[in-house]
Amino acid sequence: MAGELIDQIISYTSGISNFSDARFMSVGSKGIAYRNGEFEGMESSDTSGYAIRLVNDSMAFVYTDSEDWTEVRSKIDLLLPKTRRHGKNKISEIKPVKASWKVDQKKKIEDMSIEERIEIARGHDKLLDDLGATVRMNFIGDKKISQHYRDSDGTAIDAEISRVSYYYVFGVFENGQFEQSTGQFGSSSGYEYLDSLGLDERLRSEVRALRENLSAPALKPGKYDLIVGPEISGIVAHESCGHPTEYDRIIGREGALAGESFLTGKEFPYRIGSDAVSVIDDPTMKMSYGFYEYDDEGIRARKRYLYRKGYTDEFILNRESAAILGKEPNGGGRSSSWNMEPLARMSTTYIEPGEHEIDELFEGVKNGVYMKSFTEWNIDDIRFNEKYVGKESYLVENGKVKGRIRRPTLETNTIKFYSSIDAVARDLEFTAGSCGKGEPMQGVDVWMGGPHARLRDIYLK
Amino acid sequence: METVDRIYEKLSRMGMDEIVINEVSSDIEQLRFSLNSRDLLNQWYENEYSVFTSRGRRMAEVTLKSESEIDTKLNELKNMIDRVPENPSFFGINPAKQYYGNVGSPSIADIDLQDLCESAINGAVEAGAERSAGLAYLVKFKHVLKTSYNEAEYSGGGAELVIRSFSGTSTGQESLHFGPAFKAGSIDAESIGRSAGEMAVSGKDISQGEEGRFKVLMSPYLIGNIISSSSEFLSYYAVDSGMSCFAGKLGYRVSSDVFTLVDDPLDMTGVGYRPFDDEGTPTRSNVLIENGILKKYMQSYSTGKKSGYETTGNAGIIAPAAWQMRIESGKESFRDMIAGMKDGLFINNAWYTRYQDYKNGIFSTVPRDGVFRIHNGEITGSVSGIRISDSVTGILKNISGVSNETKNTKWWEEIQPSIMPYVMVDSVNISRSF
Numbered sequence: 001m002a003g004e005l006i007d008q009i010i011s012y013t014s015g016i017s018n019f020s021d022a023r024f025m026s027v028g029s030k031g032i033a034y035r036n037g038e039f040e041g042m043e044s045s046d047t048s049g050y051a052i053r054l055v056n057d058s059m060a061f062v063y064t065d066s067e068d069w070t071e072v073r074s075k076i077d078l079l080l081p082k083t084r085r086h087g088k089n090k091i092s093e094i095k096p097v098k099a100s101w102k103v104d105q106k107k108k109i110e111d112m113s114i115e116e117r118i119e120i121a122r123g124h125d126k127l128l129d130d131l132g133a134t135v136r137m138n139f140i141g142d143k144k145i146s147q148h149y150r151d152s153d154g155t156a157i158d159a160e161i162s163r164v165s166y167y168y169v170f171g172v173f174e175n176g177q178f179e180q181s182t183g184q185f186g187s188s189s190g191y192e193y194l195d196s197l198g199l200d201e202r203l204r205s206e207v208r209a210l211r212e213n214l215s216a217p218a219l220k221p222g223k224y225d226l227i228v229g230p231e232i233s234g235i236v237a238h239e240s241c242g243h244p245t246e247y248d249r250i251i252g253r254e255g256a257l258a259g260e261s262f263l264t265g266k267e268f269p270y271r272i273g274s275d276a277v278s279v280i281d282d283p284t285m286k287m288s289y290g291f292y293e294y295d296d297e298g299i300r301a302r303k304r305y306l307y308r309k310g311y312t313d314e315f316i317l318n319r320e321s322a323a324i325l326g327k328e329p330n331g332g333g334r335s336s337s338w339n340m341e342p343l344a345r346m347s348t349t350y351i352e353p354g355e356h357e358i359d360e361l362f363e364g365v366k367n368g369v370y371m372k373s374f375t376e377w378n379i380d381d382i383r384f385n386e387k388y389v390g391k392e393s394y395l396v397e398n399g400k401v402k403g404r405i406r407r408p409t410l411e412t413n414t415i416k417f418y419s420s421i422d423a424v425a426r427d428l429e430f431t432a433g434s435c436g437k438g439e440p441m442q443g444v445d446v447w448m449g450g451p452h453a454r455l456r457d458i459y460l461k
Numbered sequence: 462m463e464t465v466d467r468i469y470e471k472l473s474r475m476g477m478d479e480i481v482i483n484e485v486s487s488d489i490e491q492l493r494f495s496l497n498s499r500d501l502l503n504q505w506y507e508n509e510y511s512v513f514t515s516r517g518r519r520m521a522e523v524t525l526k527s528e529s530e531i532d533t534k535l536n537e538l539k540n541m542i543d544r545v546p547e548n549p550s551f552f553g554i555n556p557a558k559q560y561y562g563n564v565g566s567p568s569i570a571d572i573d574l575q576d577l578c579e580s581a582i583n584g585a586v587e588a589g590a591e592r593s594a595g596l597a598y599l600v601k602f603k604h605v606l607k608t609s610y611n612e613a614e615y616s617g618g619g620a621e622l623v624i625r626s627f628s629g630t631s632t633g634q635e636s637l638h639f640g641p642a643f644k645a646g647s648i649d650a651e652s653i654g655r656s657a658g659e660m661a662v663s664g665k666d667i668s669q670g671e672e673g674r675f676k677v678l679m680s681p682y683l684i685g686n687i688i689s690s691s692s693e694f695l696s697y698y699a700v701d702s703g704m705s706c707f708a709g710k711l712g713y714r715v716s717s718d719v720f721t722l723v724d725d726p727l728d729m730t731g732v733g734y735r736p737f738d739d740e741g742t743p744t745r746s747n748v749l750i751e752n753g754i755l756k757k758y759m760q761s762y763s764t765g766k767k768s769g770y771e772t773t774g775n776a777g778i779i780a781p782a783a784w785q786m787r788i789e790s791g792k793e794s795f796r797d798m799i800a801g802m803k804d805g806l807f808i809n810n811a812w813y814t815r816y817q818d819y820k821n822g823i824f825s826t827v828p829r830d831g832v833f834r835i836h837n838g839e840i841t842g843s844v845s846g847i848r849i850s851d852s853v854t855g856i857l858k859n860i861s862g863v864s865n866e867t868k869n870t871k872w873w874e875e876i877q878p879s880i881m882p883y884v885m886v887d888s889v890n891i892s893r894s895f
Contacts, residue, residue, distance in 0.1 A: 035702060039546040041779060044537055045524040047509070060502040065509075065526050079504055085575055087499030114544045122546075135703035171704065171820065178820040180704075252495045255594030256625040256634075257873045259829075339505060376817030378848070380827045382630075385846050385894045387825060389817050407817065411848065411894045439493070439596055441874045459895035 002026055002048050005069055006148045009052055012073060014152040016080055019055040019091055021151035023296060024048070025338035029143035030109075034121040036136055037129060042114065049338040054079060058087025059320075063339040090323035094299065096154030101293035103162045104286075105190030109142045112191055120194060124168065127200060131207040133170040135180075141165045142191070147296070155298040163289065163445055164193050165432060168203075172210045179210040180375070181391060186289035186432030186445055193287065209373075209392040209404075216404040219395075221461035225368035225454065226410065226420075227361050227396065230429035232374050232388055233351045233450030238433070240414040241272075241279040242349040242448075244383035245306040245314070246332070246437075247321035249344070258437050259381025262414060269311035273418020276354060276453075279307040281316060283331060283347030289432040290347030290446040297333035297342050304330055306349070310418070318344040336442035343438050351450035354424030361423050361454040368396035369408055369460055387411045409461050420455035427451045464510065464528050465607050471531065472514055475539045479554050479609045481513040481740055481778070487602040492574040495594035497582050499575060513739075513778060514538060515554075518547035550701070552766035554740040554778060556610050561743060564736035565615025566641035566729070569601045572620060577650045581624045584654025589662040590626035590633075593654065597622045600732065611741040617641050619732035621871060624654050625830060626661040631843060633660025634810050634830035636682065636872035642729040660809060660831040663840065670832070670844035670893055676805035676861075677849075677889040678798055678835070681868040681881035683808050683828070688722070688786050689877040690814040691822060691853040695722075695749050697758040697768050698780040699819070706822030706854050707755060715755045716857030719791060722750040724759065724775065725880070726784035731869050733785025733878030737774070744774040744784060750857075759783060787880040791863030795883045798862055800838040806891070807833045807840070811849065812875050822853030825892070850892040859887045 003024040013020035026048030033040040049065035050072065062079040066072050121138045128136045145161040165186035172179055183206065187193035228236070243249065244261040252260055263270060283292050283301035292301050297319045305313040317325065318333030321344050334345035362370070371390040379386035390408040394401045410417075430449035436442070465482050472480045486508040493500045512535070513522045521541035525534040574597045585593040600618040619641050625634040635657045639648060679687075691706075699705035707715060716722075726735040726744040737743050740762060748756055760768065761776030775781035799807065809831030816824045825848050834842045862885035871878045 035550075038549050040548055040550075041520050041522065042541050042545050043522045043524075044534070044541065046530060046534065047524065047526060049507070049526070058499055058502070060504065063503070063505045063507070065507050067527070067529075075504070075506055079502075082502050082504075085499070087501075087575075114541060118545065137702065169704075173703070173820065178818055180818060180820070252592065252594055253500060255495050255592075255627065256493075256596060256623050260627075339507065341501065341503065376815045376823075376825060378813035378815045378825060378827050380845075381812060381829055385827070385848075387848060387850075387892075387894075409892075411892055413846075413894050416895075436874065439491075439873060461892075 002067060003148055005067065005072055006150055008069060009050060009072065010150040010152060013052060013054055013076060017054040017056050017083065017152065019093060019152055021053050021149065021297065023051045023338065024148045026146045027143055027337060029141060031139060031141040032117050032121050034125040034138045037125060039118065047337065051338055052076060054083045055089050055091050056083040058083055058085055058089050061341055090320065092319040092322040092329045093153050094155065097298065097300065098156045099294060100158040102160035103188045103291065105162050107191040109144055109162050109164065109190055124199060124203060127203055128170050128207065131204060132172060132211060133207050134173045136170040137168065139167040149296065149298045151298055157294045157298045159294065161188060162190060163188050164191055166194055172207065172214065174214050177214040179213045181206050181210055184432045187287050188289060188291035189287050212404050213406050216406040219369065219405045219408040219460055223457050224460050225365045225456050226458050226460065227365065227368065227370045227452060227454050229372035229452055230427065230450050231431055232371055233453050234431055234448035235374060235377060235388065236417060237279050237349045237351045237450055238346065238448040239379045240383050240386055240417065241306050242281060242346040245312065245316055246344040247315040247317050247325055250315065251321060251324055253321065254437065257439050262382040262384040263312065269313065271311055272307055272415060273310045274421050275310040276421050276424050277307055277310050277418045278305060278352040279349065280304065280352055281306055281346050281349045285348045288348040288447045292347065295331045295333040296335040297329065299329045299331045299333060301331035316344045316346060318342050334444050336444045340438065340440065340442045345437065345444050346435055346446050348430065348447040350428065350430065350448065351424065351453060353426045353428045353451040356423050356425045358425045358427055358452045361425055361452055362396060363399045365396045366398055370394045370396050370401055371408060371410065384414050386414065412458065417455065420458045421453050422456050423454040425452040465605055468510060468512055468531060468535065469607055471535050477514040477516055479515045481554055481608045483511045483739060484605040485509055485602055490574060490599045491596060492578050493596045494578050494582065496592050497586065512538065514542065515551065516542050518549065518551045519545050520548055520551050521545060550767055552763040554608060555742045555762035555772055559611045559741055559743055561613045561736060565617055569618040569641055570643060570645035572599055572645060574599060577622060577648065580650035581622060581654035584651035585624060585626040585658030588655045588658025589628065590658035591628055593624050593626040593657065595624035606737060606741050608741045613737050613741060615736050617734060619643060620648065621732065622648060622650060622653055623872060624657045626657040628661040628665045631661050631664040631667060632830045633657045633664065636870065638732040638869045638871040638878055640729045640731040640734045664831055664833065664843035667843045667845050670847035670891065672891055672893045674888045675891050676802060677886050678802060678805065678807040679884045679886055680809040681870045681883060682810040682872060682876060684788065684884045685870040685876040685879045685881040686811050686814055686826060687853065687856060688879060689875065692783040692786055694822065694853065695759055696781045697760050697764040700758055701764065701767065704819040706820060710755050713755060714753045715854060716750055716753045717860045718753040719863050720750060720857060720860045721748065721752055721789040723748050723787045723789060724783045724785065725787045728785060728880065731785050731878050731880060732871065735784045738776040740776040740778050742772050742774045742776060747773045783877065785878050785880065788863065788882055788884065790865050790867050790882045793862055793864055795864050795866055798864060798883060798885055799835060802835045802838055805835050807835055824853065825850040846894050848892045849889060851890045856886055856889065861885050861887050
């Protein structure tokens with residue numbers, strides 16, 4: 001049976017290393033695509049294997065998909081001398097824990113027929129077509145993950161995880177003008193999540209917004225009060241709080257690729273914005289796309305304040321970065337598959353809701369912009385200089401939402417964004433994403449979200 | 462009987478019309494470093510089978526890892542084929558009998574990655590860099606393909622070295638790949654590290670960049686990033702989907718006449734080397750844009766049938782893709798291009814390229830790892846906080862010069878294996894943060 005070598009592996013590696021851990025992971029995923037009214041194909045992928053880490057004078061992983069003990073042992077033996085060469089070798093060790101956890105499903109992935117999956121994709125493609133979307137792609141996906149983690153100190157964690165996702169991209173093209181939209185939703189659950197989303201209404205609203213954008217005027221550049229919707233507060237929380245507080249980035253571990261952090265070299269706590277701003281990363285949020293009870297290094301997950309009332313608070317730590325910081329790991333070690341090292345990663349990252357009603361945010365605005373959702377976005381590698389282009393956006397005059405505007409652009413920096421926030425509403429919504437980091441690139445499942453928030457006197461173009 | 466043959470036989474007995482099996486077995490070593498010392502060594506041993514099959518226009522795909530999964534996964538595949546709708550855009554796989562000749566590389570040279578990385582770090586330190594981060598790869602793999610019409614295999618791989626050096630907050634980077642033909646001892650890691658270090662040191666006095674239209678000398682990494690992110694627009698799949706800025710432009714001018722873009726998977730100096738595509742069509746050098754004129758889209762057999770063109774050997778059966786893009790080199794040297802610049806920017810690298818409009822190719826990307834102001838042929842300062850906010854077609858049409866030097870560029874997910882020169886682009890829209 002796949003995975004049954006896990007205890008034999010850790011028994012062997014415990015005798016040849018200062019610390020070792022082993023993780024078996026199997027991932028079975030299915031996906032269906034519909035494009036412009038045509039069924040495009042169905043894919044079913046199964047992958048599994050062992051990630052075995054040895055720590056001696058330096059650290060090394062061997063990843064093997066073999067289930068033959070003699071072969072696995074020979075791969076470990078080949079790795080061993082490479083851990084005798086010099087390099088970094090700090091890693092946090094914890095009091096042993098034994099536990100198992102799983103994701104609950106109501107409408108189980110394994111019970112979903114091919115026809116039911118196809119109908120979801122086909123139905124949304126048809127709806128978009130009927131609404132006037134000229135180009136369309138719809139993807140439905142699910143995966144079942146089985147994981148067994150062991151370390152040389154005696155920790156043993158077993159997990160069964162189910163995740164469901166839906167992704168679309170579509171565009172409207174009229175009178176030579178084009179507007180496009182993408183959306184991603186996901187959950188650690190069964191297919192009941194898609195039923196709960198109200199996708200039809202979301203898509204109707206999205207197409208309506210794009211069609212109205214086609215003839216909307218551009219924004220006159222200048223300073224405005226800005227109200228951002230949950231989709232934007234979510235991406236900002238992810239990009240300019242979650243990423244820069246990954247401690248492996250702060251200490252340079254990801255410097256060649258994903259980059260360092262604007263927090264590198266700073267003294268903490270460091271002021272990042274107004275006291276209206278707190279940002280949380282919480283892997284324990286059930287049904288979230290990034291939900292887990294134990295991380296991929298056997299560490300109990302817990303909620304973390306990354307920014308609290310305008311200052312940095314905790315960092316996201318995996319075992320390696322926690323050892324360098326000299327603190328306990330806090331459950332941030334995640335890996336996208338069996339053949340990837342665990343890095344310090346986000347789960348569900350969101351701006352903490354405040355006390356205001358949404359209407360109250362608008363009431364205080366004389367000349368402003370309401371940017372409800374975004375299209376293009378990016379941020380520099382220290383997570384400071386960022387850009388968000390509005391998708392569904394409106395002018396706000398004397399507290400009232402007025403006409404649409406087309407693709408207003410907020411191009412600012414992290415400190416200015418968070419320092420400009422003077423009010424945060426009490427609502428909270430999430431979207432899903434695949435967060436990229438590492439080499440090879442690892443996309444891990446996350447939620448990002450937040451409430452409506454108001455920024456004062458910020459430059460838009 | 463080999464596993465591939467067993468999969469094939471079983472699918473044939475199940476009554477499938479067409480079958481494509483790709484088996485890739487790999488042995489990959491990677492070493493990562495930061496703060497001038499080793500972080501981690503990763504060693505992968507993997508084997509995977511991708512199995513595509515069709516009956517009429519019904520098609521499905523599974524991947525599996527081992528012999529023991531064959532019965533389960535192929536029964537699942539048959540169940541999928543029995544129940545999925547037809548794909549009206551699927552016209553089969555390439556049925557022509559192919560002759561591949563001697564392809565691939567008999568062996569990949571062995572190198573000590575730790576020594577390689579330490580040499581690169583030393584080069585950067587000698588150049589004055591405070592710290593460097595990076596990684597190196599040694600890749601060896603065997604690719605076996607069996608289709609309803611053809612069988613082929615080759616061994617491939619190569620090496621990669623990435624180093625990013627820091628001087629304060631200033632950075633410089635080199636990120637090169639070496640195809641299966643590379644020789645042991647031929648990688649001058651110290652020189653590569655020195656180059657990254659020198660760039661980091663020369664950019665250490667940084668000021669906020671300005672908005673406006675600028676002449677920009679793009680390094681192989683920057684233009685490699687833009688070409689990599691936009692290469693899918695040259696796939697017929699994107700054109701057919703209605704999401705390509707090159708749709709409807711076949712035979713028309715899409716760039717200035719100094720620009721010629723080739724997909725060249727047979728160049729063994731690069732790790733993008735690949736002798737056949739996912740359905741067994743031999744790959745070849747394809748001129749996609751020639752002196753500014755769009756000559757062809759990348760095609761599989763199926764997309765070619767749909768669009769009335771021949772396959773270009775770029776399958777992905779459903780979505781053709783580039784293997785190893787190359788911009789044909791020009792006549793000027795990099796030094797002469799800098800020297801001839803009156804007022805502009807030299808940008809070494811960029812990341813986070815994102816599109817707000819696929820149909821018009823409108824995007825922005827964030828410069829990094831060396832962003833310099835140039836006045837009268839001299840570097841006069843280093844800038845940050847800017848963004849290229851433009852369109853693919855706008856940039857291609859404004860290319861006014863191409864260097865005679867090229868680099869084998871590959872970097873993370875941002876730059877696919879490619880062979881790129883320095884490119885001068887007039888009137889690039891630069892935006893900045895406020």
